[in-house]
Amino acid sequence: MGVADDFRRFRGKYIIGTDLMASIGGRYRRITRRLNRDFWDSESEHDHSRYVGSYGRDTAAKGVSDLDVAFRLPGDLYYKYDAYQSNGQSALLQAVKNSLLTTFQSSKIGGDGQVVVLTFDDGIQFEILPVFNNKAGTWTYPDSNGGGSWKTCNPQAEIAAVSVRNAAVNGNLKALCRMMRIWRDHNSVPMSGALIDALAYQFLENWEHRAESFLYHDYMARDFLKFINDQDKDKAYWRMPGSGSYVYRKGPFGYHAGVDHKYAVLACGLQGEENGPARRAHWRTVFGNTFPV
Template sequence: MSTASRFDTFLKNITVTSDQHASALTSANAIARKLHGHYSNKPYSDDCWMIIGSYGKGTAVSPPRDVDVLFFMPFSDYHRFNGYKHNGQSALLQELKGLFQERYPRTREIGGDGQVVVVDFSTGHTVEVLPAWHRKGGGLLVPNTHEGGSWQHVDHKAEIAHVADSDARTNGNTRNLIRMMKIWQKHCSVPIKSLVLELRSVTFLSTWAHAKASTTYYDWMVRDFFAELVEKANFQHKIPGISDKKQYGDAWLSKAQSAHRRAVKACEYEAEGGQLDAVLEWQKIFGRQYEL
């Protein structure tokens, strides 16, 4: 099997199926209907919510991960929670958590970024619910419970467009690269944020010589992406749509260096016709979803 054929199979293995995608949308819609029934007396409409994160950006991978749902709250509730003397943002998440717990017992607050409520569905999907308000001047306001609570400016539509525009310019290579890097992230337990992988993928492909090429070049693409990534430890990048910058950190650096070394070896084996040896190196990076 050729290099291109193996990467084609790998991409097929890691892309969510139509059934998985439908299940994600069903779970997200159930959450939105629950919130709409509590916070609005208007007829239900899909305009009250949107899918963000990997499903919104078209970069979701299989096995499925979290489904991120943005729910647009009435502005009267913003004033209600903003009026709290201490951490109205936490009170907001606790209120949402309480709404879900009776119907969905496996509901919890996430401890990581302090912005969402997490609902675990029996189907295997985990829905992360982010309440939001439209912000005057563009973007959205979302809760941040850290350091006493605050409202954070985000623009998920700009993040989605950032990936989509790059994907259109690169004949689909942007989303494929992001998906592959997410598999590396999970398989090798790499402590790197998915947003960092997205920002780096778009930036890398904006200058890479073979950005529009077929999967024949994917061994080089992975190798060269890792080569550039290891040079960006402690770098920062402007987040699309807002003025904030994403800090990369460096906790992931040693694993990126290891992945680069293995990708270099794999490319050498590919060039020499050592198919089995190449596959073994790719599997150290991506796991068994990369097949011979």
């Protein structure tokens, strides 16, 4: 098997399995139905709810454990909680938490100041962000930190931007984002999924082979590692495509990318099936055991 076959098999191992997707979908529908009952007097399992974050952008990979879900609330509730003399945002998050406790008594439910966190026994965690629609197409959400405030986000624009660019580059944007999550997890690199997506989006704007097939996925991984390594070491944040929201650096990541770029260069120099075992060994150094032997 050649390079294209290697990376096609790699894709089969880094995408999220159907069993996990089914489990996530079932829990998502139960969460949505519970919140719709209490806030919309509805039994819908889909209305007012949307995946956001990596899963919403369709860039999540095997091993995903955190799911971000935005749930839209009726607009009159914004005025109700905004009228609180002290931290109505905290009261709103507590109302969402109490609703979920009705259905998920055996699960751990907490929060981090902006979301309600629902953790299942198998470690899968849903972070539910209550939101209100704005005329501009953005969402307003509560932040209970520092006495409480309202903030604005636009994950819908991020999802749309990633989808449009992915279609323009033959599906390579989402493939690259997923591959690099495997790299990050294997090497414990301090990078958020959002930062991987933002950098991959920038990289593929001008990469010369951006619309090629699996045959170029080795070059894509190699060149993206160099692109990461070449980022300004003092830069504190980047911008998300679509929304322009800030994505902050979590820690130093250039060193890991620089080291693995060298292995990627070696792997790309080993063409032909006679070099297959050595080539795959280099890629397994970069990506770990998820890369096929």
